[in-house]
Amino acid sequence: MKKEDITANEKTVIEFLKMLENRKSSNELDRFYHPEAQQIEFPNALTKQTTTRSLQELKEASEKGAKILSKESYEIKNLLPSGHTVVLECVWRGTLAVPVGAIKAGGQMVAYFAQVFEFKEGKIFRQRNYDCFEPFS
Template identity: 60%
Template structure:
C-alpha cells in the first residue's frame, strides 16, 4: 500500500520526467529544502544544494537531456521519510564520453526524501552511473 508521502515522491518523479522548467519541481520542495549528492562519476565531490541551486541544476539538466525516465524498483516509507531505489535512464542532447547525441546513459539511484508539511525538506542522492568512457 502506497503512503501519501510515497505518492508525492511518485508525482515528483513524473514531473521530473516531463518538466520543461525548474519551476515545476519547486512545487514539491519546502522553501528551506536542502539536497546532498554524494560523489559519483558526474559529481566528483559531495555537493550540497539549497532550493535555488536545485532549480539551477534542474535547468542545466534540461539542456543536457532530451528525455529521462525513473523506474522505481523499490519504495519504502518510514515516518516522514521515503526511500527509493531507481533505475534512471537519460537520453542525451550532447555527446558525453562514448555516448553520442541521442544515446542513453543509465544510472542506479538510492534516494532519501524527508518531508515537512507535505514538502521535501531534505534529499540525499546516492547515484551510481554505468561507465560511459571518455
C-alpha cells in the first residue's frame, strides 16, 4: 500500500494503534474517539459476554489495562476502507506486568483482532472488536 493511497480514516486507525502502543494517559483516547463513541467487544477469552463501552468506560478500561500490561504492539495484516468505515485485521501482542492464567509476568499474550471502525466527524464513532486470544490458561 502506497502512502498516497491511504485514506484519512485509515491514517487515523494507524495513528490510533501507534498511540495505543505508546500511550501515557487514557486522555489520549480523546484525540481519536468521538465524544459519543461506542465500542462493542464480542465474547472472547477475557470478555465472557458482549460488552458495550462509552468513551469514559474505554478510558477506565485503558487505565486498568495499563496495570496489567508493560507493553503492547499491533501488527497490521489488513486495513480495508469502505466509505466511513475501516476494517482492521491485526496481531496484538501484550507483555504482562502481572501473571494471567499460566503466563507469568514478563510473558506475552497474543491475540488476532478484527476490528470495525465507523467514523463520524473524523473520529471513531462506533468500534466493534472480534478478538481471538491464544490460550493462556
